[in-house]
Amino acid sequence: MTDLFFYIFAAITLACAFAVVFSRNPVNAAMFLILTFLGMASLFVMLEAYFLAVIQVLVYAGAVVVLFLFIIMLLDVKEESKAKLKPLTLVASVIGFAILLVGVVGITSSDNIKATTETLPEAAGATLKNFGYELFTTYQLPMQVTGFLLLVAMIGVIVLSKRVKTD
Amino acid sequence: MPTETLKSLGDIAATNSWGAIYPELILGCLALALLALEVILPKFAHGAIPRISILGQVLLLGYIIIFDPAGCCNGIAFGGMIELSGTSQALRIFFLLASIFVSYLAMVSFENKTLARVEYFAITLVVTGALSIMAMSNHFVMLFVALETATVGFYILVSYFRQNTLSLEAGLKYLIMGALSSAILLFGIVLLYGAASxxxxxxxxxxxxxxxxxxxxxxxxxxxxxxxxxMLLVISGVAFKIGAFPFQIWIPDVYQGAPVSTTAFLAVSSKAAGFAVLLTLTKVFSPLSDWLLPLLSGIAALTILFGNFAALTQRNLKRMIGLSGVSHAGFLLVGVVAVQTVPEATNWVLFYLFAYLLGSMAVFCVLAHLPKEWDADLSLDDLGDLAKKNGFLGIALAIGIGSLAGIPPLAGFIGKFLIFVAAFKAELYVLLGVGIVGVVISIYYYFGVIKAAFFEVWSFTDEDEKSDAPAVLPGQSLTALGRLAIVFAVGGSIVLGFFQGPLGSWLSGQ
Structure with missing residues (x-):
């Protein structure tokens, strides 16, 4: 049963991801991106990482894509015309895809990966409570530094966009 | 949650010894204080804020050097997040020193410009703290968070002259390249995490x-x-930050467009932090040395050659210094490779970094005092007759450039010499040869700068143009603080060339 669900959600995620890349209309692409994120979230649920699934929906499907849509709206992006592919781009992407394929096949067919499926570790930080405990003990310092990161980003946005008074 | 887990988490929380990272905490608080002061102080007193920032950093640096030179609490802290050591203490002092120079450079180059000022100094302090934490990180989460804090700060500092299109272009390029390199680094971390878990x-x-x-x-x-x-992806991500071949493409444009203070910050502190991370990571990756050492050696050789050849044809000063910085990254990489077989070479890499700091800062201080509205446009022609117009700046430039070029008896020469000794001891003869060829090439463009500053420029149109507007002489904005900064950088370059005693014994005693 779980296997069946995995294949269904994986297929949805992949199909939507392809749709993001291939849709001409940027708004449609953003909408498919939401569906991709939802598919990913359901995969997380099946791995019993409920917290991650909720975050995936709230942050990515919610906030990030809404931001994308705002930018699309502000920039008034028109439907993209069919761009002509340069031969060099074509060759480069084919080579890139081939390397990716070799990598994925090589990694998934190695014995180490097969050995894992039987002995999955417990998802230690997967519940909200565990996550909170870890965040305020083990990861206390990175969390505080992240606070400064956000502060710097905020100051930066103001500095780079505020009108400077000429006096 | 079971009680044992809670108890072990409690044990970890007990190792959160905030006192161990007091310099970074003070830097963070100072940054917040500067922002608060801008609100509190009346408008006419805002000019004092950069001075307060510099004073605070000088006091902190003085305290560390006098009372805590070896590091008070070496060892692993914060549940394995950071590891304090002699190396991280040396780098802490390095970043603080660089940050003082950067603050001074910003003070000079922001004069007569309509810009938000205070924020620049606050961000500089936060970035310095983040770089320092990056140098002592012992955990990929800590490393990445500190790296991102520094990088996000740099995005802003690079595009700070937003009326200037070159600065904005540099900011955009740095943003895209920085995000790309972070993605590569993160992907590498994820693969390692997946494999090792x-x-x-x-x-x-x-x-x-x-x-x-x-x-x-x-x-x-x-x-x-x-x-x-x-490992390959993580090393690539770090190579982006230090500007090593083949990830050096962003360097010329970003260095040229950024304000001169940010260029100095990127060239010195950001690069040093990259090498600190590389020194830590090469220890972690040493079981993979069959792959790691050929990779790093190849990168080092190509970086030295690329940096020097690309700098040969540059006439824009900041582009040239950026590309010469690429070749310095190559020399440092040779040092990092040598460290794998000759452990004491770590101190020699640190010595090279300090020599590079003093030499670069001397040059950047001179650049900041040249009369030009946007320092992105500074070219070799702007140095014309510098020595005659302002002898002090001319000599400072000559000594700074000489130290970067590795002319004896300056500090840069000793730095390069130590790196070559390390390479020789580690039997890296090919890298040694490439390094020497690199030094020979670099002499050409470094002396081009000295020639431009000391010999007369001969041109046809001189007379007519001069009569229109009285030319602004270089160094008119030079204050007592500026003279002190330049004298410190130049003096340090000379003294360390003759007498490595105090710094050397302190570094090797770590």
Missing amino acids: NPAMAGSSLDSMNFQNLRVFLEANPTDTLSILG
Whole structure:
């Protein structure tokens, strides 16, 4: 049963991801991106990482894509015309895809990966409570530094966009 | 949650010894204080804020050097997040010193410009703290968070002259390249985490982003494909930050467009932080040295050659210094490779970094005092007759450039010499040869700068144009503080060339 669900959600995620890349209309692409994120979230649920699934929906499907849509709206992006592919781009992407394929096949067919499926570790930080405990003990310092990161980003946005008074 | 887990988490929380990172905490608080002062102080007193920032940093630096030169609390802290050591203490002092110079450069180059000022100094302080934490990180989560804090700060500092299109262009390019390199680094970290957390493998652990645990895993599985891929990606991500070949493409444009203070910050502090991370990571990855050493050696040789050849044809001063910085990264990489077989070479790499700091800052201080509205446009022609117009700046430039070029008896020469000794001891003869060829090439463009500053420029249109507007002489904005900064950088370059005693024994005593 779980296997069946995995294949269904994986297929949805992949199909939507392809749709993001291939849709001409940027708004449609953003909408498919939401569906991709939802598919990913359901995969997380099946791995019993409920917290991650909720975050995936709230942050990515919610906030990030809404931001994308705002930018699309502000920039008034028109439907993209069919761009002509340069031969060099074509060759480069084919080579890139081939390397990716070799990598994925090589990694998934190695014995180490097969050995894992039987002995999955417990998802230690997967519940909200565990996550909170870890965040305020083990990861206390990175969390505080992240606070400064956000502060710097905020100051930066103001500095780079505020009108400077000429006096 | 079971009680044992809670108890062990409590034990970890007990190792959160905030006192161990007091310099970074003070830097953070100082940054917040500067922002608060801008609100509190009346408008006419705002000019004092940069001075307060510099004073605070000088006091902190003085305290560390006098009372805490070896580091008060060396060892692992924060549940394995950071590891304090002599090296991290030396780098802490390095970043603080660089940050003082950067603050001074910003003070000079922001004069007569309509810009928000205070924020620049606050961000500089936060970035310095983040770089310092990056140098002592012992865990990929800590490393990445500190790196991102510094990088986000740099995005802003690079595009700070937003009326100037070159600065904005530089900011955009740095943003895109920085995001790309972060993505590569993160992907590498994820692969390593995935490989080392696999319970079916020997030496796996649940906390495999911790460097010690990762090293244990790599020792048990030195041929694991996933880990090798991860290592490759992590090294590539770091190579972006230090501007090593083939990830150096962003350097000329970003260095040229950024304000001169940011260029100095990127060239000195950001590069040093990259090398600190590289020194830590090469220890972690040493079980994979069959892959790691050829990779790093190849990068080092190509970086030296590329940096020097590309700098040959540059006439824009900041582009030239940026590309020469690429070749310095190559020399430092030779040092990092040598460290793998000659452990005491770590101190020699640090010495090179200090020599590079003093030489670069002397040059950047001179650049900041040249009369030009936007320093992105500074070219060799702007140095014309510098020595005659302002002898002090001319001599400072000559000594700074000489130290960067590695002319004896200046500090840069000793730095390069130590790196070559390390390479010789580690039997890296090919790298040694490439390094020497690199030095010979670099003499050409470094002396081009000295020639431009000391010999007369001969041109046809001089007379007519001069009569229109009285030319602004270089160095008119030079204050007592500026003279002190330049004298410190130049003096340091000379003294360390003759007499490495105090710094050398302090570094090797760490």
